[in-house]
Amino acid sequence: MKPNRNVLPGQPGPRLQQHWDWRAAANFICGGSGGGLVFFAALAGLAGVDVRAQMAAGLALAAAGLLCVWLEIGRPWRALNVFRHLRTSWMTREAAVALLLFGSGTLAVASSHPAAQALAGLCGLAFVYSQARILTADKGIPAWRHARCAPLMLLTGVAEGAGLIAATLPGELHAVAGMVIALAVLARLLLWRRYLDGLRESAAPVASLRALAAIERRFAVFGSIVPASLALLATAGALVGIAGTAIVLAVAGVLATAAGGLCKYTLIRRAAFTQGIALAHHPVRGGRRPAPPAAPGLSKA
Amino acid sequence: MTRYVMTIDLRRCVGCQTCTAACKNANATPPGVQWRRVLDLETGEFPDVRRSFLPMACMHCAEPPCADVCPTQATQKRGDGLVSIDYDVCIGCANCVMACPYEARSIVHEAHFAYGDTPIASEAIRFDPARLSVATKCSFCKERIDAAAGKGLVPGRDPEVTPACVNSCISGAMAFGDIDDPDSTVSRLLATTQHFRMHEDLGTGPSVHYIWDHA
Numbered sequence: 001m002k003p004n005r006n007v008l009p010g011q012p013g014p015r016l017q018q019h020w021d022w023r024a025a026a027n028f029i030c031g032g033s034g035g036g037l038v039f040f041a042a043l044a045g046l047a048g049v050d051v052r053a054q055m056a057a058g059l060a061l062a063a064a065g066l067l068c069v070w071l072e073i074g075r076p077w078r079a080l081n082v083f084r085h086l087r088t089s090w091m092t093r094e095a096a097v098a099l100l101l102f103g104s105g106t107l108a109v110a111s112s113h114p115a116a117q118a119l120a121g122l123c124g125l126a127f128v129y130s131q132a133r134i135l136t137a138d139k140g141i142p143a144w145r146h147a148r149c150a151p152l153m154l155l156t157g158v159a160e161g162a163g164l165i166a167a168t169l170p171g172e173l174h175a176v177a178g179m180v181i182a183l184a185v186l187a188r189l190l191l192w193r194r195y196l197d198g199l200r201e202s203a204a205p206v207a208s209l210r211a212l213a214a215i216e217r218r219f220a221v222f223g224s225i226v227p228a229s230l231a232l233l234a235t236a237g238a239l240v241g242i243a244g245t246a247i248v249l250a251v252a253g254v255l256a257t258a259a260g261g262l263c264k265y266t267l268i269r270r271a272a273f274t275q276g277i278a279l280a281h282h283p284v285r286g287g288r289r290p291a292p293p294a295a296p297g298l299s300k301a
Numbered sequence: 302m303t304r305y306v307m308t309i310d311l312r313r314c315v316g317c318q319t320c321t322a323a324c325k326n327a328n329a330t331p332p333g334v335q336w337r338r339v340l341d342l343e344t345g346e347f348p349d350v351r352r353s354f355l356p357m358a359c360m361h362c363a364e365p366p367c368a369d370v371c372p373t374q375a376t377q378k379r380g381d382g383l384v385s386i387d388y389d390v391c392i393g394c395a396n397c398v399m400a401c402p403y404e405a406r407s408i409v410h411e412a413h414f415a416y417g418d419t420p421i422a423s424e425a426i427r428f429d430p431a432r433l434s435v436a437t438k439c440s441f442c443k444e445r446i447d448a449a450a451g452k453g454l455v456p457g458r459d460p461e462v463t464p465a466c467v468n469s470c471i472s473g474a475m476a477f478g479d480i481d482d483p484d485s486t487v488s489r490l491l492a493t494t495q496h497f498r499m500h501e502d503l504g505t506g507p508s509v510h511y512i513w514d515h516a
Binding site: 012017019020069072073074075076078079081082083084085088089090091092095134137138139140141144272274275277278279280281282283284285290291294296 | 310311312314340342344345349351353355357366368369370371372373374375390391392393394395396398399400401402403404408410433434435495497499500501503505511513514515
C-alpha cells in the first residue's frame with residue numbers, strides 16, 4: 001500500500017509536487033540513459049562493432065525505469081490502459097515506443113541484423129524524446145513546461161548514451177567516441193544554460209530556480225567541463241596511440257551520465273514546483289484604488 | 302450547444318468555507334482531500350495591504366491539459382463542458398495532477414476516515430473503494446446536472462440540479478449555468494461585470510470566471 005501524499009496546499013504559492021517520487025525520477029534517469037545507449041549501440045553496430053551487450057544493457061536500463069514507474073502508479077494491474085490515448089498523450093506514446101524498442105532491440109541482440117539495429121536505435125531516440133515531451137506537456141509545473149526543457153532532456157539522454165558506450169568500444173573508435181562525448185556534454189551544457197536563462201526570464205517559481213541553481217556549478221564543472229576535457233584527452237591519446245584511453249573515456253562517460261542523472265533527479269524531485277495561483281485583479285470594494293495583480297512565489301510576481 | 306460555467310464574485314466572497322464544507326458533504330471526500338477550497342490571500346505591503354478570498358476547484362477547462370496527457374482516456378471532456386474522470390479506467394499515474402495548473406486533482410492511496418482507520422456510520426455507507434489510488438477532483442456535481450434533463454429542471458436555476466457549492470454560498474458569490482444561453486444568470490453576470498479567468502495565458506480556457514468589479 002502506498003502512503004497518502006500531502007495533497008492539500010497550505011499556501012497559495014507554488015509548492016513541490018508530491019506525487020512523482022524517486023520511482024518516477026528513476027524512469028526518466030534510466031529511460032534516458034537506456035534510450036541513449038541503444039541509440040549509440042545501433043550506430044556502433046552499423047559501423048561493424050559487436051554491440052549486443054551494450055544494446056542489451058540499454059534495453060535493461062529502459063525496462064528498469066518502466067518497472068519503477070509501474071511500481072509507482074496507483075493501479076498497477078490496470079497498466080495496459082496506458083495504451084488507450086495515442087492521439088494526444090505522450091505517456092501513451094512512450095509506452096508504444098517502448099514496445100517497439102523492446103521488440104526491435106531484442107531482435108537486434110539476437111540477430112545483429114543492421115535493419116533491426118537501426119530500428120532499435122531510432123526507437124531509443126524516440127523513447128527519450130517521448131519522455132521529454134511528457135514533461136513539457138505537464139502545464140502545472142513551470143520548470144517542466146518551458147519550451148527549452150524538452151531539448152535539454154533529449155540531449156542529456158544522448159550525452160548519457162554516449163558516455164555509457166564509449167569505454168566499451170574497441171580502441172580504434174576511442175578517438176571518435178571521445179569527440180562525441182565532448183560534443184554532447186558541451187552541447188548539453190549550452191542547452192542547460194539556455195534553459196536556466198529562459199526559466200529566469202519567465203515567471204517561474206522562485207523555489208524552482210533555487211533548486212536548479214543549487215546544482216548549477218556541479219553540473220557545469222563535474223558534469224560538463226571535466227568530462228569534456230577528459231574525453232578530448234582520450235581522443236588525443238587515441239590519435240597518438242597512448243594506452244589507457246579506455247579508462248579516461250570510462251571516467252568521462254561516468255561523469256557525463258551521473259550529471260544527466262543529477263539534472264533529471266533535480267528536475268523531477270526538487271525543482272518541480274507547481275504554478276501556484278495568480279490573482280489578476282483584486283476585488284474592488286468601496287472606493288479604494290485597485291491593488292496590483294498578485295502571483296505569490298513566482299519570480300516575476 | 303450547452304457549456305456549463307461558474308462565476309465567482311470575489312467582491313462577495315467572505316471566505317467562510319461553507320462551499321468547502323458543502324462539497325465535502327455532497328461528495329464524501331476523505332480527510333485531507335478538498336475538491337473545493339477557499340484560499341485566504343494577504344497581499345501588498347503595510348500600510349497598503351489587501352485580503353482576498355479565492356475559491357478554487359477544477360476549472361473544467363475548454364482545453365483541459367489533464368485530458369490531453371491522460372494515457373488512459375479516463376479523463377474526458379464532455380460535450381456540456383464538464384471534465385470527468387472514469388475511476389474504473391484511471392491507473393493513478395498522476396500525469397494529470399502534474400498537468401493541472403490549478404492543483405485541482407488529488408490521489409489518495411489509503412482509506413483514512415475522520416476518526417482514524419475505522420469509518421463512522423455515515424462514512425461507511427458512502428465510502429467508495431473505486432476512488433482509491435485514482436485521480437479525483439471536482440465534478441461540478443455532475444450527477445445532479447445529468448439528472449436535470451429527466452426532471453425537467455435547469456442547472457444553475459433549480460437548486461436540485463445545481464452544484465452543492467453554489468447552493469451553499471451564503472453571500473450569493475457563486476453562480477452556475479449555461480454560458481451559451483444568453484438568459485442564464487452566468488451570461489447576464491458576465492455581460493455586466495469585469496471578470497478574469499486564472500492562468501488564462503496557459504491556453505486552458507477555464508470555465509470558472511472570477512468577477513472583480515462592475516462593468
